[in-house]
Amino acid sequence: MIIEKFIIIDFIKKEANSFKFKQGANIICSENNTAGKSCLLKSLYYTLGLETNKFPNGWDYKNMIFKIYYDHNGHKGFITRLNDVFWIDNSDKSLLIKEYSTWLLRLLDIKMKLPLKAKEELSDVYAAAPLSLFYIDQDTSWSNGLYKNTANLCMYKMNSVPKNIFEYFLGISSDEIIDLEDAKTNLQSHKQILINQSGTLGELEDSFIGEEKKTTVFNERELKEEIRKYLKLASQMSEDIKKYKLYIYKKQISLDAIKLDLIEIKEVLRNLTTNYNKISSKCSQCNSELTVSQSIQRMKLDNNRVSLGKYKIDLERNVAQLEKEIENGLAKKLNIEHDYKKLLSIAEVKQGELTLSQYIKEKAKEDVKNIYCDIKNNLYIQEKDISKKISEINKQINQLNKAIESKKNEISKDFDKSLLDKRIIFSKANLDYNFLNFNAIKDSGAIKNQVFLCLYMVYTELLFKYSRIKIPFVLDSIIKDELDSDILYKSYSIVNDTILKSKEQTFVALLVDKLSFIDSYENYNKIEIKEKRLLLKDKYADLEGEIPNMK
Amino acid sequence: MNLNGGVNAIRGFNYQKAVISLIAILNYQKNNFELFIENQEDAEVLINNTHTFIQIKGKKLGLADLIREKKGQKSILFKNLSKESLQESRYKIVTFESFLAKDKKELNSSGASLIFDEIYEYSVAQKENITDKLKEQGFSEAILRNKLSKSYIYFSPFSNNLNRAIPFLKGKMNDLKINVDNGKGDIALNELFKLIDQKSEILVDSEYDYNPKKKLTVEELDVIFETVDSFEVKDRVWRAIKDKFTIYKQQKIEIEGSKIIILHRSLKESVIQEIGSFNIDQDEKKLIESLYRKVQHLGNEIVLYAIIIDIVAERIQEELK
Numbered sequence: 001m002i003i004e005k006f007i008i009i010d011f012i013k014k015e016a017n018s019f020k021f022k023q024g025a026n027i028i029c030s031e032n033n034t035a036g037k038s039c040l041l042k043s044l045y046y047t048l049g050l051e052t053n054k055f056p057n058g059w060d061y062k063n064m065i066f067k068i069y070y071d072h073n074g075h076k077g078f079i080t081r082l083n084d085v086f087w088i089d090n091s092d093k094s095l096l097i098k099e100y101s102t103w104l105l106r107l108l109d110i111k112m113k114l115p116l117k118a119k120e121e122l123s124d125v126y127a128a129a130p131l132s133l134f135y136i137d138q139d140t141s142w143s144n145g146l147y148k149n150t151a152n153l154c155m156y157k158m159n160s161v162p163k164n165i166f167e168y169f170l171g172i173s174s175d176e177i178i179d180l181e182d183a184k185t186n187l188q189s190h191k192q193i194l195i196n197q198s199g200t201l202g203e204l205e206d207s208f209i210g211e212e213k214k215t216t217v218f219n220e221r222e223l224k225e226e227i228r229k230y231l232k233l234a235s236q237m238s239e240d241i242k243k244y245k246l247y248i249y250k251k252q253i254s255l256d257a258i259k260l261d262l263i264e265i266k267e268v269l270r271n272l273t274t275n276y277n278k279i280s281s282k283c284s285q286c287n288s289e290l291t292v293s294q295s296i297q298r299m300k301l302d303n304n305r306v307s308l309g310k311y312k313i314d315l316e317r318n319v320a321q322l323e324k325e326i327e328n329g330l331a332k333k334l335n336i337e338h339d340y341k342k343l344l345s346i347a348e349v350k351q352g353e354l355t356l357s358q359y360i361k362e363k364a365k366e367d368v369k370n371i372y373c374d375i376k377n378n379l380y381i382q383e384k385d386i387s388k389k390i391s392e393i394n395k396q397i398n399q400l401n402k403a404i405e406s407k408k409n410e411i412s413k414d415f416d417k418s419l420l421d422k423r424i425i426f427s428k429a430n431l432d433y434n435f436l437n438f439n440a441i442k443d444s445g446a447i448k449n450q451v452f453l454c455l456y457m458v459y460t461e462l463l464f465k466y467s468r469i470k471i472p473f474v475l476d477s478i479i480k481d482e483l484d485s486d487i488l489y490k491s492y493s494i495v496n497d498t499i500l501k502s503k504e505q506t507f508v509a510l511l512v513d514k515l516s517f518i519d520s521y522e523n524y525n526k527i528e529i530k531e532k533r534l535l536l537k538d539k540y541a542d543l544e545g546e547i548p549n550m551k
Numbered sequence: 552m553n554l555n556g557g558v559n560a561i562r563g564f565n566y567q568k569a570v571i572s573l574i575a576i577l578n579y580q581k582n583n584f585e586l587f588i589e590n591q592e593d594a595e596v597l598i599n600n601t602h603t604f605i606q607i608k609g610k611k612l613g614l615a616d617l618i619r620e621k622k623g624q625k626s627i628l629f630k631n632l633s634k635e636s637l638q639e640s641r642y643k644i645v646t647f648e649s650f651l652a653k654d655k656k657e658l659n660s661s662g663a664s665l666i667f668d669e670i671y672e673y674s675v676a677q678k679e680n681i682t683d684k685l686k687e688q689g690f691s692e693a694i695l696r697n698k699l700s701k702s703y704i705y706f707s708p709f710s711n712n713l714n715r716a717i718p719f720l721k722g723k724m725n726d727l728k729i730n731v732d733n734g735k736g737d738i739a740l741n742e743l744f745k746l747i748d749q750k751s752e753i754l755v756d757s758e759y760d761y762n763p764k765k766k767l768t769v770e771e772l773d774v775i776f777e778t779v780d781s782f783e784v785k786d787r788v789w790r791a792i793k794d795k796f797t798i799y800k801q802q803k804i805e806i807e808g809s810k811i812i813i814l815h816r817s818l819k820e821s822v823i824q825e826i827g828s829f830n831i832d833q834d835e836k837k838l839i840e841s842l843y844r845k846v847q848h849l850g851n852e853i854v855l856y857a858i859i860i861d862i863v864a865e866r867i868q869e870e871l872k
Contacts (some may be wrong), residue, residue, distance in 0.1 A: 258804060265806070271813045292774045299742050299778045304809040306734035311806055 001108060002505050003472050004076075005069035007546050012063040015535035016543035021472075021507070025500040025524040028509045036534030037509035038138065041476045044068070045135050046506070047081045049097065049104055053153055053234055054139050065547055079104075080547065090548075101127040108469050112168045113175055114156040122178065127151060129165055129482055133463060134471045138509075142452050145440045163436050166459070169467040172408045178402050184393045191386040198379045205372065220358065223350060230347035237340040244333035244354055248326055255322040262315045269308050276301045310513025411435065411466060418461055422454040424492070425490050429454060446487070453478060453491055457498040464502050472505040492517030500524060561744075566609030566711035567593055568744045570645050571722065571767070573707065574605070575743065576723045578666055579772040586767045588750035591634050595761075597667045603641040605666075606631040609711045613651025614677055617644065618684040621662050628681060629688050631696045641701045643670065647833045648706040662701060670703040730783040739779045746771055750826040777872070784871070785864035791835040792860070800853065807857035819858045826859075831867050836864065 002023050009016040019040065028037045039059045040050055047066040054059050068079040077089040086100035087093070095103065104127045105111070113122035114129060132151035135141075140149040147162040156164075167173040279294050279301070412435040423431045429450040430443055443451050460473060478491050492510075496518050499506050512528070515521050571586070571594050578598060580585045585597035592604040606627060610616075625633070631642050643666070658671035678699050686692050707862045709716035721736040729739065747766055753764045754775060787809075793801050811819055825846045829838065842859045849855060 047777060261806075268810050268813055275813065292771065295742055295746070295771065295774050296778050298745065299738050299775065299782075300812055302738045302741055303734075303782050304812055307805065307809040308561070310734070311802075311809070 001070055001072040001471055003044065003068055004046070006040075006071075006072055007065075007067040008040075008043055009065045009067075009540065009543055009547060010060065010063050010535055011065060011544075012060065013535070013537075014540045015537050015539040016155070017528055017535045018539065018543055018546070020525075021505065021527075022400050022525040023505050024503060026505070026507045027500075027515075027518070027521060027524050027526045028387075028507060028529065029512050029515065029526060030529040030531065030532075031512050033511070035529040037529060037530045038476055039534055040088045040529070041135075041474050041507055041509055042137070045131060045474060047079055048131055049086075049136055050102060050131040050150070051097070051128050052137075054137070054148075067546060081327075097126060101125070105130070108471070110168075110469060111175075112165065112173070113178075114164055115160050115351050117155060117157050122175070123156075125156075129161070130469070131471065133162060133165055133169065133459075136460075136475045138477045141456070142449060143444055146452065146455055147436045147438065163438055166436060166463075169463055169469060170407075170411055171466060171468070172404045172411065174400075174404065176214055177397050177404070179396050180393050180400070184390055184397070185391070187390050191383055191390070194379050194383045194386070197345060198376065198383070201372070201376055201379070215504075228348045230343055230350065234340055234343045234347065237336050237343065240336050241333055241340060244329050244336065248329045251322050251326045251329065255319060255326065258315055258322065260311065260507050262319065265308055265312045266546070267313060269305060269312065272301050272305045272308070276305070339367065347501065404541055410436075411462060415458060415462060418458045419454065422494065424448045425494065426454055431455075446484070449478075450487065450491070453494065459493050464504050470504060471501065472507060474507040475499055475509070476507075477509045488514075489517055560734060560741070561713060562716055562741055563744050564713045564716070565709075566716070567607045568747050569709065569711075569716040570594070570605075570607045570707055571747050572740060572743050573723065574666055575767055575772055576720060576727065577668075579769050581665075582725065584769060587761050587765050588747055588767055590755055590761055590765055591636075595636075596666055599640065600638065601665055602636050602638050603643055603666060604631060604634040604636070605643045607646055608644060608646045610646065611649045611651075612646050614654040614673075614680065615651075618681050620688055625688055626684070628702070629685050629690055632685070632690065632695065632702060637766055639701070639704070642698060643667075643703045643705055645705045645707055645708045648708065649710065650704070650706060655706075658704060663709065663781060664703065667705045668743060670705045672703050673699065724776075727776075730780055732783075733786065735779045735782055738782070739775050742775050742778075743772075743872075746775075777868075781864065781868040784868045785861065788835055788864045788867065789860055792839050795836050795840075796856075800856075803853045804857045804860070807854045808861060811858060811861055815854055817856060818850055818854065819861065821849055822855065822858045825849065826862070829866075831863065831870060835863070 003021050005020050007016065007018045028040055030037055034056070036059075039056055041058075042055055043061060043064070043066055046052055046055075046061065047068050062083055064082075066081045070077055070079060078087075080087040084097060086095040086097070086103075088095065088100070088103055102124070105125070108130070110125075110130055111384060112125050112130065114125050115121070116123045128151040132147055132153065135150055137150050141147070143149065147165075164173065164175075168175065198255065276298055279298050297370045415435040419431050423429070429447055431451060431454055433455060441448055441451050441455075456475075463473075475495060478488075478495060492514060495508065499508060500518060500521075510518075518524075574594060574596060575586055578586070578596070580603040581598055583597070583599050587595040587597075587698060594605040596605060597605045608627060612627075618626045620626050620629075627644065631644060634640065634642070641664075643664075654677070655671075657674045657677055659674055661670045661672050664670045678696075681699060682692060682695055685695050709719045717736075717740065720740060721731040724731050724739065725734060731739070736773070750765045750767055753762055755765070756762045785808075789805070793804075796804060807815070826842050829842065831838070839856065839859055842863070843852075843855060846855055
């Protein structure tokens with residue numbers, strides 16, 4: 001990101017000013033202190049999102065609207081701030097610090113997270129966190145530990161700031177590894193669940209499927225026994241049917257014979273009657289002998305008729321009896337036949353049931369087995385899958401670790417070398433510090449300042465060299481109190497070499513008389529604040545229009 | 552074999568025939584018994600020269616009915632008492648026992664008559680009544696009074712109900728040791744009725760000359776009862792020998808026996824020729840068997856046995872006569 005222009009408008013005092021910046025070094029100078037250099041630079045970074053509570057007295061920033069014109073990778077836009085409200089580009093939508101931070105970080109492609117003090121988890125960061133590495137403030141940055149006081153980062157774990165921020169910018173952050181570790185932990189617990197499920201399934205295999213077998217056998221036996229009974233009963237019935245058939249057959253033969261007799265008897269009776277009538281119709285004018293013989297004849301015929309009549313009645317009775325017996329026999333036979341058929345059909349159904357039930361049981365067993373195997377396989381595959389993923393993650397973690405380690409070593413070497421160089425220049429300063437050790441600086445007084453300066457320069461060098469994220473850098477003056485001109489000279493030389501000569505956009509505030517310590521300063525963008533007047537009334541009207549809807 | 556309501560085998564039953572039959576059965580063994588059917592009266596009976604005119608009325612009557620004129624017809628008593636014969640006759644009305652009670656009560660029992668076991672004569676008052684009525688109808692009083700003194704009523708122990716009459720008649724026959732079992736009674740009565748019918752139909756030559764053909768002779772009655780007896784003889788002969796045959800053969804022989812008169816007459820003649828004469832006074836089974844052996848070549852075993860039994864029975868009957 002490059003800041004091209006900065007506008008400040010005090011809408012109460014109706015004063016404003018606009019400042020143009022360039023890529024590379026921008027020197028903010030003034031003849032005196034309290035001209036407003038700090039105000040300008042603090043306001044600039046305030047607008048960017050670096051919260052500060054150390055505005056100089058008299059700077060009524062709350063009555064001011066600040067607007068940055070930025071260019072980030074070709075995209076030009078604005079950041080407007082009024083107190084705690086931000087506006088981005090041309091949008092009317094106002095953002096609070098959190099939303100603004102989200103936007104800024106997205107713009108700069110920063111995905112950093114820092115561990116919160118209170119909780120275990122990593123948290124998204126506010127704009128202040130990354131910005132804190134790029135602003136060396138004259139008031140807050142020279143005491144305690146490096147980078148500790150400039151921004152309000154107390155919500156994060158102490159040993160994570162600024163260490164983790166540096167690791168992120170230098171590309172040696174373990175954030176990615178942490179994410180992978182998280183993912184790995186999730187996968188491992190998921191795998192454990194699958195292992196438990198497999199275990200449970202294994203237990204079920206023995207107890208569940210084993211029992212089923214027994215049940216099938218038992219029912220089969222019962223059913224077969226039932227079928228046997230039915231068939232035995234049917235066989236008995238079949239015998240009965242045969243008996244009845246024979247019975248009926250015999251009766252029918254008898255009946256036939258009797259009927260034949262009956263036909264003959266009826267015929268004889270008809271003849272007897274005919275003969276009887278013949279006798280009766282004979283002329284009765286004949287003599288008594290004939291009459292007597294007629295009488296005898298008639299009576300004989302009658303006698304025969306009586307005998308045969310009785311016999312006929314007997315026969316007819318026998319016929320009726322036989323017919324009834326045959327009918328009963330037939331009825332009984334039909335009954336048994338009906339029951340027999342019914343029984344056979346039941347037995348048949350039962351047979352079918354046996355086969356069908358067997359089939360169903362087998363099928364069910366098979367299905368259960370299949371389902372069981374499917375589930376087991378599924379679990380196994382999932383387990384394997386997860387194991388593979390875990391293994392991959394481990395691999396990635398290892399690779400990352402290696403890369404990070406390697407890069408860390410490299411940067412560390414650079415750090416050491418750079419520090420050594422500084423040690424040569426500032427021989428009295430104790431510069432025995434390890435890379436990324438941000439413990440409090442122990443030295444005191446002027447030596448302390450030298451230490452701070454060296455370390456800041458070394459770290460800033462590393463940022464310029466290794467960070468892919470480019471943020472404008474501010475050095476709001478070297479310490480004010482240094483009187484030793486040699487040290488001053490050395491200090492400004494370092495600053496020049498490290499900061500001003502770099503291609504990055506930088507802002508350095510210094511007094512005009514210190515310019516001499518900067519060689520080739522005329523090559524840099526110089527913004528001089530004259531007459532202690534940072535904001536001007538006559539610029540208000542023009543600049544008012546830069547803020548849309550200001551009224 | 553069991554009787555199947557012998558009464559059902561009776562043909563042509565009516566009250567008149569039943570009464571005449573009764574008269575015949577009760578009296579045919581008496582000396583000089585003659586019975587004329589529908590000559591002048593329904594029946595005329597002659598026993599020991601005593602003549603009776605019998606009017607038979609199959610109705611429930613009262614005295615009034617007997618003396619009532621109907622549709623130009625003379626009254627019953629008028630007609631009955633008008634009859635004349637060559638000798639002095641008696642006059643009887645035969646009717647149902649269910650005669651009008653008050654009239655019946657007034658009658659006087661005359662005890663047994665020649666013909667019937669108990670007859671009734673009219674009371675004095677009744678006679679007066681009858682006389683008056685018949686006089687009105689044109690009857691001469693003097694003759695009437697004379698005839699009325701010989702006029703009686705007999706109440707038959709049966710009405711025109713066949714189911715009562717026949718058993719009664721059979722009972723009477725049985726009393727005379729006439730065999731009436733196994734339908735024999737029916738056969739006898741049927742024949743008796745037949746003869747009565749026949750004799751009824753014969754025309755009356757003259758009132759006083761009795762056409763012998765209208766007479767139911769003792770001979771004729773003897774024949775009936777003897778014939779019936781002969782059937783009994785045959786039955787007895789059969790009973791004596793039948794257990795020598797199987798039940799099946801027994802039945803067959805009985806049947807064939809009943810068919811002889813229709814189917815086996817010529818064979819019977821042949822058998823008669825073949826067996827000739829034989830001694831009937833011997834064990835029947837042995838007799839039958841020996842006779843069979845003589846004729847077994849002539850035909851069917853069953854038929855031959857039936858014929859032999861028939862012949863043996865006839866021979867015995869002849870001997871018993």
